[in-house]
Amino acid sequence: MGRRQAGLFLRAPGGPVRNGGMMNETIVTVAGNLVSDVEQKVTSRGEAMARFRVASTVKRYDRSTGTWSDGDTAYWNVTAWRRAAQNAAASLAKGHPVVVHGRLRQRTVDREVAGAPGVTMPVTYTDV
Secondary structure, eight states: OOEEETTEEEOOTTOOOOTTOOTTOEEEEEEEEEOSOOEEEEOTTSOEEEEEEEEEEEEEEETTTTEEEEEEEEEEEEEEEHHHHHHHHHHOOTTOEEEEEEEEOOEEEEOTTTTOEEEEOOEEEEEO
16 A cells, blocks of 8 residues: 655555556656755646755775775756645755655757757656
């Protein structure tokens, strides 16, 4: 059985899919730091929405030197809805460490560089 949190139905493994969820959604968990303040607004339908960016850097251990080094940094655009948006706006700020769990989407966008198409991978979070 699932549990209700942040206005969304979260599935337990093998549990039912509800609230229009799709069975083959890509779910990700990102651990990192907020690199922007939370931007909150209310949609024309009256639903709370919050947006923020998370940076996540891979750490790699070099056995030959016995030291850790930073790998590439990935930047994630995160969107929260309803109660989750209110909670994010009330409790998160730039620089805070955070773990975000949510649905991953892929969208093609036009970039400003010579109009070449790019890809963005926003996360709609279900749990922080």
